Amino acid sequence: MSNDQNRVTSPKDFKEGMHVRRQIFSWIATIFFALLSAIIMFPVFSGLLASFRPGRELIRKGLSLTIDFDSMTLDNYKYLFSGNADSLKYWMWFKNSLVLTILSVVLTLIVCYFVSYGITMYDFKLKNILYFLVIATMMVPFEILLLPLYKEVIALHLIDSIAGVILPGICGASTIFFFHQYMTSLPKELLDAGRIDGANEYYISVKIMMPIVKPAFSAMAILSAMGAWNNMLWPLMVFRSADKFTLTIGLNTLLTPYGNNYDMLIAGSMLAILPIFIIFLIFQKYIIDGMTAGAVKG
Amino acid sequence: MKVKKFLFSQKTAPYIFALPFIISFLVFWVYPLISAFVMSFQDIGAITVDWVGFKNYGKLLKDKVFHTAMINSFEYMVFTCALLIPFPMLYAVLMDGNLVKAKGVWKALLYLPALTSVVISGTLFRLMFSEYKTGQMNVLMAMLGLPAIKWLKTKWTSEIALLLLCCWRWTGVNTLYFMSGLKSIDKSLYESADIDGATGWQKFKFITIPLIKPTTIYVLTISIYAGLAMFLESFMLWAGNDSPKNIGLTIVGYLYKRGIQKDDMGYACTVGVVLLLIALVINFIQLWLNGSFKKEER
Numbered sequence: 152m153s154n155d156q157n158r159v160t161s162p163k164d165f166k167e168g169m170h171v172r173r174q175i176f177s178w179i180a181t182i183f184f185a186l187l188s189a190i191i192m193f194p195v196f197s198g199l200l201a202s203f204r205p206g207r208e209l210i211r212k213g214l215s216l217t218i219d220f221d222s223m224t225l226d227n228y229k230y231l232f233s234g235n236a237d238s239l240k241y242w243m244w245f246k247n248s249l250v251l252t253i254l255s256v257v258l259t260l261i262v263c264y265f266v267s268y269g270i271t272m273y274d275f276k277l278k279n280i281l282y283f284l285v286i287a288t289m290m291v292p293f294e295i296l297l298l299p300l301y302k303e304v305i306a307l308h309l310i311d312s313i314a315g316v317i318l319p320g321i322c323g324a325s326t327i328f329f330f331h332q333y334m335t336s337l338p339k340e341l342l343d344a345g346r347i348d349g350a351n352e353y354y355i356s357v358k359i360m361m362p363i364v365k366p367a368f369s370a371m372a373i374l375s376a377m378g379a380w381n382n383m384l385w386p387l388m389v390f391r392s393a394d395k396f397t398l399t400i401g402l403n404t405l406l407t408p409y410g411n412n413y414d415m416l417i418a419g420s421m422l423a424i425l426p427i428f429i430i431f432l433i434f435q436k437y438i439i440d441g442m443t444a445g446a447v448k449g
Numbered sequence: 450m451k452v453k454k455f456l457f458s459q460k461t462a463p464y465i466f467a468l469p470f471i472i473s474f475l476v477f478w479v480y481p482l483i484s485a486f487v488m489s490f491q492d493i494g495a496i497t498v499d500w501v502g503f504k505n506y507g508k509l510l511k512d513k514v515f516h517t518a519m520i521n522s523f524e525y526m527v528f529t530c531a532l533l534i535p536f537p538m539l540y541a542v543l544m545d546g547n548l549v550k551a552k553g554v555w556k557a558l559l560y561l562p563a564l565t566s567v568v569i570s571g572t573l574f575r576l577m578f579s580e581y582k583t584g585q586m587n588v589l590m591a592m593l594g595l596p597a598i599k600w601l602k603t604k605w606t607s608e609i610a611l612l613l614l615c616c617w618r619w620t621g622v623n624t625l626y627f628m629s630g631l632k633s634i635d636k637s638l639y640e641s642a643d644i645d646g647a648t649g650w651q652k653f654k655f656i657t658i659p660l661i662k663p664t665t666i667y668v669l670t671i672s673i674y675a676g677l678a679m680f681l682e683s684f685m686l687w688a689g690n691d692s693p694k695n696i697g698l699t700i701v702g703y704l705y706k707r708g709i710q711k712d713d714m715g716y717a718c719t720v721g722v723v724l725l726l727i728a729l730v731i732n733f734i735q736l737w738l739n740g741s742f743k744k745e746e747r
Binding site for chain 2 (some may be wrong): 173176177178180181183184185187188191192194195197198201209244262265266268269270272273275277278281285286288290291292293294295296297298299300301302318319320321322327346350351352356377379381383384388398399402403406416417420423424427428431432435438
């Protein structure tokens with residue numbers, strides 16, 4: 152208490168002093184994040200600049216940050232849209248990625264929703280065991296199963312097919328876990344109300360519960376779309392014929408030691424980020440919600 | 450009619466809902482996991498399969514390349530945990546509240562790298578860390594008056610490149626995890642601490658750190674697994690699985706090399722089993738440190 156007299160003359164000054172200090176601190180923090188963001192943006196930005204330069208220059212000079220409008224050209228992008236063999240190849244990868252992403256998101260969400268509806272909304276003997284097994288599958292890194300799974304997929308004749316890529320991951324533990332986290336807080340009386348009205352169990356799960364769980368669907372859809380669009384290791388092993396390659400695998404094939412494909416590689420890479428970035432900007436809020444569920448209680 | 454009644458009863462429904470998970474669990478998890486163990490005791494040729502007992506394990510113990518891969522993966526894991534927990538936590542604390550201006554923008558920009566696939570980010574970083582004088586990192590070195598470095602040819606410089614790539618991709622994601630964890634902290638705790646005259650540091654140490662622990666544990670878990678199972682980052686940074694003196698080889702990289710590139714599935718599965726054992730030990734230690742064995746309810 153005695154200190155106060157030395158420090159401030161009146162409560163009003165004190166308040167103003169705090170306010171100024173806070174303002175300064177606020178600007179320092181903001182500038183810090185602006186700088187951090189600038190550093191983070193640096194690789195993407197230089198990639199973007201490089202996509203407007205001939206690929207030969209990229210190999211010779213590396214990524215360079217000088218903006219020289221004279222040497223900049225749209226040729227790389229024109230090439231991608233030119234309709235020649237290379238560009239058709241690129242758009243085929245793009246299409247394959249789209250198909251794979253949409254199929255795997257839709258199938259994974261539907262399957263995971265019903266599984267987790269069953270585990271969450273009913274009290275039955277296996278409930279806790281099943282929940283434990285879901286968690287257990289999260290505890291084992293997928294890479295350990297890589298080779299046996301690869302052999303299995305060959306044995307099941309699923310190799311080189313979309314089914315071979317999607318099926319092993321269709322019951323994604325983290326997706327089931329997320330739906331579970333979302334649904335445990337919901338009242339089970341809703342189900343009973345439906346039962347009294349004479350609805351059967353499956354009708355209730357679709358017509359009553361699904362609309363309530365819609366926000367969880369949006370969050371999970373975006374997170375799994377991002378995962379599927381950028382997935383590389385497993386598709387790389389399953390797909391063999393070039394006409395089935397996705398963007399990640401296709402772009403990887405351009406990485407020859409001679410570096411003669413860099414025109415297409417960099418411009419193609421930049422275009423590949425675009426769809427998922429747009430989705431991110433639109434659905435940013437849901438992504439954060441989606442991540443929250445896993446982190447808070449987990 | 451009887452069958453229909455049985456299928457639609459409240460007792461049967463949860464099992465039908467959970468059926469896809471049970472099938473997928475058995476077919477795509479239990480079976481490959483068991484076959485990984487079985488294969489690790491086999492010598493798998495093109496046609497023949499021979500039981501060799503513990504020969505693969507004995508060979509692995511003496512395998513210098515595997516030791517290198519183990520050391521690389523562990524180093525990478527430790528450093529990523531050391532970098533990807535404190536800094537994102539700090540960023541999240543700064544962004545929580547209304548201190549930072551325009552924080553939505555910084556949040557989105559920090560997250561952007563997570564949207565790029567590893568093919569794209571790895572390629573961008575390989576070009577940035579090129580050994581030529583014109584590579585950006587060497588331009589930076591020149592600006593600091595230092596000689597150009599062959600980044601990806603020596604152990605520690607390449608470790609820096611790998612860690613920067615990893616931090617670049619995951620800082621934003623982990624920051625979001627921590628931000629969502631902070632949201633669940635009761636703000637009145639800070640207010641009462643203010644009344645008691647607590648400093649910012651005291652509030653951070655005695656309120657934020659203990660209450661954000663579940664998030665920290667979650668982030669730590671995913672960082673440990675991602676670190677141990679890292680493969681594609683190194684695969685893309687060196688444009689293939691071969692790096693000088695194996696400085697970029699990881700456990701999963703070695704598994705891939707042996708199993709897919711050298712077609713020695715048995716030996717590769719031995720590598721996988723060892724990785725599994727490491728993961729289980731880490732899990733166990735973590736659950737123990739967490740006190741999960743002491744109390745059942747969280």
